[in-house]
């Protein structure tokens with residue numbers, strides 16, 4: 001009896017520990033955040049640095065170089081900066097994130113990303129605590145209980161910007177100071193680090209020379225071998241790159257005359273995600289904007305359709321099935337579809353470092369001959385992932401580059 005009681009107590013404690021560590025992980029808790037970053041340090045580096053990619057990670061690294069008057073250039077493949085951060089102001093009466101949208105980390109992360117001290121954040125956020133959600137498996141439409149929604153919020157207390165976007169945050173706090181150093185339409189095709197100086201070749205044949213290079217392209221771009229390295233990457237590193245899950249996917253944003261849908265509808269899928277969600281949730285907006293996010297295997301069926309319009313039509317038809325034709329009746333015909341999975345400079349949606357092997361992540365973080373360094377969402381060592389992870393990796397990797405660490 002006594003033994004049973006003690007065993008029960010031990011099991012209860014173990015259960016409690018597991019649950020509390022899950023909660024900590026899910027909140028991307030602030031105890032995982034660094035106290036200071038490269039933004040709070042000063043550097044006296046005399047060489048030239050090239051940053052490949054002007055997404056959140058590349059821009060963040062550039063901010064450190066700018067603050068320390070270090071010679072650098074950012075080579076960006078596309079004609080814009082932000083990478084997987086993008087906003088639209090044409091469809092609704094509020095700005096819409098076409099790429100990253102939620103703050104999955106504890107809100108204090110915003111201060112860390114700006115290099116600002118203190119616990120008070122300046123941004124106005126919406127707690128993403130959903131009230132009316134449903135599950136849909138293609139046949140059954142079932143309401144999710146409030147207790148389940150409450151649990152989800154406690155387990156993963158996410159938030160969203162109230163009147164702005166992730167793009168605005170990065171633009172205002174990071175890009176503004178460094179955008180004059182970006183060379184747009186300059187896709188890097190080759191990096192040669194066999195000599196003392198590193199040679200970086202862009203698609204038009206131009207060779208740029210630097211002492212050190214920071215590569216911030218997505219894992220999808222690295223998988224595609226769009227950039228060749230001399231000497232070649234080791235088999236160990238190629239295997240690590242190929243082992244990382246980077247689902248294809250797209251975000252569709254549709255405008256309706258009426259709001260006939262709830263906060264969110266989760267679609268049961270085997271891999272990745274499929275979800276409809278009210279983008280205007282708690283935004284105090286007049287526009288009715290419904291988002292559809294699809295990643296993983298379920299995306300293949302959409303990619304097989306002959307056009308973007310056909311994809312939108314099939315999704316409206318799916319909604320009609322749930323709501324007896326209300327979607328077609330109310331649809332204004334206005335939409336934005338951003339196909340990140342097939343975009344040549346992204347080639348996927350996002351990574352989730354917690355589901356990858358630590359040993360592979362370590363290999364991806366190692367520089368090549370202390371000359372070519374890597375940053376980007378997958379290189380985040382603070383377990384934040386997404387935009388915060390990308391920015392923190394930019395600060396962390398540029399610190400390693402400037403101080404010559406492995």
Ligand SMILES: Cc1cc2nc3c(=O)[nH]c(=O)nc-3n(C[C@H](O)[C@H](O)[C@H](O)COP(=O)(O)OP(=O)(O)OC[C@H]3O[C@@H](n4cnc5c(N)ncnc54)[C@H](O)[C@@H]3O)c2cc1C
Pocket residue numbers: 052053054055056057058075076077078081082083084085098099100101102103104186187188189216217218221226227250251340345346348349350375376377378385386387388390
């Ligand atoms: C649909 C979607 C929804 C998301 N939702 C969220 C969310 O809610 N919250 C969150 O935190 N995160 C979210 N994410 C993930 C988040 O957007 C990324 O983690 C983050 O933006 C990655 O930044 P990065 O700098 O590492 O990479 P990227 O943004 O991919 O930047 C890489 C840059 O390199 C450039 N580039 C590529 N190839 C070359 C080349 N050969 N030469 C030169 N330049 C090159 C690209 O054009 C790009 O500008 C989402 C992503 C997607 C796609």
